[in-house]
Amino acid sequence: MDRLALPVGGAGRVVLQSRVDEDSSASCNAGMTNAGVEPALEPRSLGLAPSLALYAGVLVGTTLLGARGLEAGLPAGAVAGLGFFALCVLFLALERWRPGQRSWLRDWSDLRVDLPLILLAAPAGAFVQLADSLARRLDFGLWPAHWPPLAQAALALLLGDFFRYWFHRAEHSWLPLWRIHATHHSAERLYCMNGPRLHPFEVALSGVVQTVPLALLGASELALALQVLLTLAIGRFQHCNIALTLGPLDYLLSTPGPHRWHHARDLETARCNYGGDVLVWDHLFGTFHLPRDRAPSAEIGIPGGESFPRTLWGVLVSPFAWPGFRTTR
DSSP states (O other): OOEEEEEETTTEEEEEEOOOOGGGOOOTTTOOOOTTOOOSSOTTOOOHHHHHHHHHHHHHHHHHHHHHHHHTTOOHHHHHHHHHHHHHHHHHHHHHHSBSOGGGGSOOTTHHHHHHHHHHHHHHHHHHHHHHHHHGGGOOOOSOTTSOHHHHHHHHHHHHHHHHHHHHHHHTTSHHHHHHHHHHHTOSSOOTTOTTOOOHHHHHHHHHHHHHHHHHHTOOHHHHHHHHHHHHHHHHHHHOOBOOOOGGGGGTBOOHHHHHHHTBSSTTTTSSOOOSSBSHHHHHTTOOOOOSSOOOOSOBSOTTGGGSOOSHHHHHHHHHHOTTEEEEO
16 A cells, blocks of 8 residues: 554554555454565574574573673673673674575665664663662562562563553554654664664663663662663564574564564554563563464565665654654544
8 A cells, every 4th residue: 555554542643655565464463465475584494492592591691691790790781781792793693604584694784873873872771770760769669579689580571571562562553652663663674783773762761661660669770680681682582683493482582583573564564562572461462473374574674664764863863854754634
């Protein structure tokens, strides 16, 4: 069809210019047609056991090494930064060795935007820390502080993702939030370094939405720091271009398989799998989508994305300046 729309309550619809053919449009729950769909994985994908071993090893290793860094007195921000870049080195090597989509290895021009956005996440994160410290003054004392630290981190991951889930859904339904979230969906390939392809406004808002409720409940700084480490590892897998076979994990965590559907170019199809770390809330609220009979297309992005800015400055001003956004009443 000529345009794709997302409902905004009863007042209007979020609309983007699109060249997508009407026949390719489908809802998240209804699925999409099988015509023209490219395989998500190439034949040399890792088997189930190696894939699960890799996932578990990275998750456990990141958490344990990060915890050692925290015990040694390193600031949580430094531990997270070092962990992120160490994981990226590992994943970039794995993506070259066993790519899920070889075509996504051909063009690295997006690094000109992705790398600066990663660096700009630091000042946005400082805003989140400020909000966290203010919220702690109202500590309601409801957090199970007697639990083991890893159990607290797992609870923080689950509860934090609840608030993140609803914020993410709102980003796909309300035009002002979609204007900042479109930066993330403008990526035309997925690889381990563009999970943080986020507008700084989104980093700040999403971080506050996810962190402040936990601080109000009384979650310890250690629990939140361990939660960040878990998110780092899950996030690298979520966007990685590695041919993995994760079986049951595809139904529990936000792994590459379900997340690829969320990045579908057809925005109606993309309205699914909102969980940032876990998929529990998608199952509960009816937005989980993972067809067994077909794989998501390698053609990802947003309608009209060929005109989306490809420079850092252009991305930063895109919520206010990109002509691809418009609202009809």
